[in-house]
Amino acid sequence: MKFLDLFAGAGGLSEGFVREGFKPIAHVELWDAASYTLKTRAAFHYLEDFGQREIYAQYLRGEISRDDLYSHVPQNVLDSVINKEIGEDTIASIFEKIDALKGDEDIDLVVGGPPCQAYSLVGRARDPNGMKDDKRNYLFQYYAQFLERYQPKYFVFENVLGLLSAKDENGALYFDLMQQKFREIGYRVDYRVLSADNYGVLQKRKRIILIGKKTEEDFQYPEPEPVEHPYTVKAVFSGLASLHAGEGDVYGHPLTAGRHSQWLEEFGVLSTYPVTFHYARPNCDRDLEIYRRVVDLWNHERKRLDYSQLPEELKTHANQKTFLDRFKVVAETESASQTIVAHICKDGHYYIHPDIEQNRSITPREAARLQTFPDDYFFESASGKPSRTDAFKQIGNAVPVLLAQKIAAKLREVWDD
Template identity: 45%
Template sequence: MNIIDLFSGAGGLTEGFRTNEFNILNHVEMDIAAAETLKLRDAYYYLKNNNKLDLYCQYLTKKINHDQLFSNIPLDQQNKTLNQEINSDTIAGIFSTIDDEIAKNNIKNIDGIIGGPPCQAYSTVGRARNKSKKDSDERIYLYRYYIEFLKKYRPKFFIFENVKGLLSFKDQFDEPLLPKMISEFNEAGYHLEKQIIDSSKYGVPQKRERLIIFGTDGSIEPSEFFKELNTLHETPNTVGELFQDLPELHSGQEVNSYSNRKPSKFVQANIRKTAEVPLTQNIARPNQPNDLEIYKLIADAKNKGINLHYNELDKKYQTHKNKHSFLDRYKALDSNAVSHTLVAHICKDGHYYIHPDVKQNRSITVREAARIQTFPDNFYFETSRTSAFKQIGNAVPPYLSHKFSKAILNLYK
């Protein structure tokens, strides 16, 4: 089944469709670092399929540089990712590039379109801040470009992912946006069903609720997708189980070697599945001494079942003026439960994701964040630690996406 991936990010949603039954024709992503990650991931799969993974390992260990790696990757693989913003000026050119790809590969039909426009405009967190920008915020209406792709390529199905804040979001006319969106999808010839999906019910070690809209051209009833998806429930790992084979390290350290502890069955089957690829990006941020003192207190309290709030700390630690809101600005993970929702703000600081082990006294590493999102350990995020955290926080968990692809195959086979 041929897929076009829009607003791709680092490729979390794409990753679940990277099976023999699907062909990812193109990714379209405006962020430069995320686009580089997508290109590298396509390179990884090309090298894996051609028994050349040693080149990928040499790149990860800095034995060869970017240009040396990609000199071994065919241009058609490199050009799968279109690093472009989708807007009125670029969409015709994007269509033209994809059309060339379709013709070159003698593809008769596009079967599916997946992706979700940037969610910041709909998020309840930034809603008050963005209220004054509604008249000029083009992000609100990016879904209309998604609809243009549906009209152009007429796929059998589409998956549209976004934050659940979209359910209550009001447009510049102070009217609910979602009913208008649904009407526009219907006018384009698509039936759809929507549902809030909690990733933790599908084996993802994270409480993460997102709005999933599944649409079809009438070939099947869209409600069947969610019925099929509900047969794929799975108990997730706890954070402790997810991290148990990773090394101990401290604030500011990077340790790219596994510990002697055995990985959980889930990690062995889904996270550490390519033994020859070395561990990477297991790097923790350096922290200020005051923050580290707070981390100890927060993590210790969490291990006793207590969520310690900022205004409950000793006054000597309270350096922020705001002591009335965001009182859980420091938050530790619970070893005996799934993680709370991982969001892109982790690229700014790690205060909301303190490691549960008090002895390590740090926020989580890039690799640990990736594991919470169920990215395999062989997945590398370009181009910096900050951009890696941002890409991870914005992603759809690949393990959840794999459940999406499995449900679709079960319906269409």
Template identity: 45%
Template sequence: MKVIDLFAGGGGLSEGFRQAGFEIVAHVEMDKSACNTLKTREVFYYLKNTNNLDSYLRYLKKEINRDELFDMIPEEILSRVIQSEINIETLPSLRKRIDNILASYDNPKVDLIIGGPPCQAYSTAGKSRDPYNMQNDKRNYLYFRYIDFLKYYRPKMFIFENVKGILTSLDGSVFESLQKYLSLAGYTLDYKILNAKDFGVSQNRERVILIGWQKNLNLSYPIFPNENFSTIQELFSDLPSLQSGESIDGKYAYLKNKNINNKFIRPDNWVILTQHITRKNNENDLKIYHLAVSTWLNEKRILKYNELPKNLQTHKNTKSFLDRYKPLKNDDISHTVVAHISKDGHYYIHPDLNQNRSISVREAARLQSFPDDYYFEDSRTAAFKQIGNAVPPLMAYKIAEVLFDLLNKN
């Protein structure tokens, strides 16, 4: 069954759907680094399916560069990743490119469209930083472009994912309009607020998951089984200790005789550790991190910013945003991972006092349930941004499994 992934980001949704048995015929994304990541993932699956994964491993070990890797791959595989903004002007060219891809199939019918417009316009954090409360942000209305694709390709079902803020954006008018026009496009729809932790992800992450299906299909919103999640300690148990600024990338470096139970995140026989890369935190932040973790370990509470010694305080605001520094908790799951992790790691301090740093790229990827064989392109900052913006692949996989069965039965 064929899928188009819109506003694809770094590929969290499409990864889950691919592992559940769907075929991703096109990813549409405007960010260049995210597109490079999507291409590298296409390369991984092509080489895996042709029993040539050694070339991918050579790339991870820095024995060949990305251009050399991509040169091994047929252009029709790489062309599934379309770097483009989605707007009125680009719609004709996007349709043409996707139609050309579909023309290579015996049956060019699209079964599913997945994705969700950028969520900054609906997020609480985004509104707090905008003097107009994001009311003038054009991203409020990108869902119309999503609907344009539905009307053109007429998939049997669609998945629309976004932050909870979309329900109340512009006093609820955005979500009311979204539901109205999805219905006019010919779909029955329903939505729920789902939490990634209920799908086995080690993260407390609530998102609106809206599912629609053609009105002639006898379907209803599916019931998803609850899954067990790993604690942070279990999730990081096979990763070697690092200090601030240290990194391990493309090495046989997992701790010996250690493995995690989650085979989705660390597949059997996967032995090369990549992107276990940490920031170089400054001395002031490291002192604060040490205090924050110590406070949690000794008192089981979050250290407030106004409790810091005066010589460590760098902001004048000591009355609001007092939880600026948050350690992860060894015996629990993470709070929501967001794209701001690309700017600093203060909200994601490693729980091990001896390591005293913010989390690595690979640790953040695991919190989002990305497989360890998933490689994020271009830079540490770009990787963190892609990870923070993603739908957890394991959550997507569990949703896709259920939808796969529903579509097969219909």
């Protein structure tokens, strides 16, 4: 089954579908860094399929450049990533590229969700006009144009919970407008709020998953069955080298630090490739002292630190009334961590490593594991020089791979019904 991946980001959603045997025709993504990540992942899958694993391993060890990696992959594989903004001026040229890529093949499925900032509660709270003027509010109309052109049997539309309450200037709910539009073009639609921690992801993350089927008959939502498991967040950190703030390396090393948790194997995170992006942010002494207090308080009293409780010499924020929990440990004894968000690219204060000896915020690789990206997933920048900031932003914006995989598996199961 062939699919089209819109607003693709770093590819968390599409990777889950690839794992279940769906084949991507094209990924459409605006951001250069994420587009290169998608190209590198396409290269990975091609090299895996053709038994050329060592070339990708060389790349993860930093032994060959990105251009060298891409030189081993057919151009049409790299061209499947369309690095363009979806909009009125570009949609015709995007259609043209997709038509060339698909040839005579049908597109069976469309997946993706427009950027969530315009619908997010945080975004609306910060914007004086509640994001009502943001053109991204109407990207679903372009999504509908892809559905009209390619007539897939199903589509999967993902977004943040804020979409349920976001309104246009006339007071109409965008979510109602979307569903109405999708029905007008021949789809029966339904949605659920799915929580990633119900599906093996060791992170609390709720998302709207709207699914549509091209049919005139009644449509039963293909809701994936929850997964029970005994694991805690500790599994995410297993097998990775201990680091202090500022230590580590972008390029890959084998897993070295003791035994890894069975969770990594059971849910497809573990890889035999070198592990990349396990390098920690440097921090000033003041932050490290706060980190120590945060972890110590959690370890001994199972309490979160309130910013107002810090000694005056450790306080730097003038606004001490909001975000009192701005420093938070990723507690390894919990069944799920706090939600990983794109703000992690700015600072790691909300994501402190639970080991007081390491005394640092989590690395991009640890964040990627919380999002269930496999350890062989490489996060690119536009320049080709690895960027921790770009990696964190891509990871924070992604759909957990495992959640996507469970949705894909259920869709396969009911495909012919």
